[in-house]
Amino acid sequence: HKSNDTQAVKLTGADIAKHDSRDSCWVIIHGRAYDVTEFLPEHPGGPKIILKYAGKDATEEFEPIHPPDTLDKYLDKSKHLGEVDMGTVEKEEKEEDPDEKARQERMAVMPILEQCYNLMDFEAVARKVMKKTAWAYYSSGADDEITMRENHSAYHKIWFRPNILVDVEKIDFSTKMLGTKVDIPFYVTATALGKLGHHEGEVILTRGAKKHNVIQMIPTLASCSFDEIMDAAEPGQVQWLQLYVNKDRDITKRIVEHAEKRGCKGLFITVDAPQLGRREKDMRSKFDDVGSNVQNTSGDNVDRSQGAARAISSFIDPSLSWKDIPWFLSITKMPIILKGVQRVEDVLRAVEAGVHGVVLSNHGGRQLDFARSGIEVLAEVMPALRERGWEKKIEVFVDGGVRRATDIIKALCLGATGVGIGRPFLYAMSAYGLPGVDRAMQLLKDEMEMNMRLIGASTIEELNPTMVDTRGLSMHSATVPSDTLGLNVYDPLIGPKEKAK
């Protein structure tokens, strides 16, 4: 398309529209055209979703799932067709989403940020104002979601044995994680597809983490590119990488080496997801044919009717095993942590394998249903490590269902180095953007100060197992008080308008 004045003549909408089939499929993304004909069978999200936009502008559908560098990374340059004169592209009238109008009305009356008093409040508001597919993806757990609920309920089975008459005038709840000093013992855990909830995606969490001097774990399946998230960090801000190991180990090696070069200070290898769990709320939402940013080069067609989770995970290597650990230790100097360890035997094996830490986690209840909560496994693990004098050989983290500073304190009393928090920050971001994340983190800091004072500890080091009673922890039959108080409190505010009496 070079004209005689060497200025590239832009493609027109009509040029693209001619290529609207499986035999010849062109799409427009961010004002540029791409020939994806040969890529169709390889697309991890399946060919259907691309064909839906064959010959058209696919940007809006593409944006929340794929980091901006996806096409540069995974589509051969010869298929990059150049700029499109967007003035010549017919605007697609979008199919009216019946719920969208009601959602906009709920957003118009949602509580102001200051009315959120705890992390559950963000969930209560997000549930009402988020797009259905986003809420479905973030809120779903696997199968009957028993483990997802158990994660938070388990904290209700731990009771405090507070000290009194301890000088708690000055409280310092700062600590260190993998050698990094943080203000408070939680990190922002890796959760995929941040742009489903907020158009800016994971960089919002980066900015919140900076403001509160906590660590962000960057997900392999982020909507933003890895470099965008690293670039959004300020000098000195520490980030970790969460890794889904690719069947193609060269791709994994490149990702790990790049992360180390960019300054990541921890490699968290996810070990509880050789296959992503069956999240039925996600499967029910309209996600059944959406693409994804993954490193799948095998071209195997993946069953699309599994929702976003399955769509974005076909590259994950189910053959990953203990025998791969020496290879990981050989390709990076970053501390290596196994994320998703669920029994004490594997923690002991992790110490022997020479890794630097574990996250006791069941992936937020999104993987194996009836896996025990991280906190319950922690209560089993720490005594076993102490018995062997190994409690200082690795750092033990816990995640899942952490919603209050008392949950953080319980985990630290039992011996955790810190906790990971996922959904609450996603909901805060989705409902209120960066101010929401900022407030959520500040609320935890305020709760932390008060509860450390009330339990009778002025520093993290003073927290110890004698301050908690965990006898009820392994009782799964006990019905636990509903912790969804926050989920109902806004219903009258943002439910359907009360009929005039």
Ligand SMILES: Cc1cc2c(cc1C)[n+](S(=O)(=O)[O-])c1c(=O)[nH]c(=O)nc-1n2C[C@H](O)[C@H](O)[C@H](O)COP(=O)(O)O
């Ligand atoms: C909520 C959520 C969690 C995800 C998550 C996505 C969402 C929306 N995704 S997932 O798409 O594969 O399931 C990831 C992920 O990319 N990688 C990972 O290691 N953990 C993933 N997790 C698990 C996460 O790192 C924590 O283990 C979990 O969120 C902790 O529980 P709470 O959400 O209750 O804090």
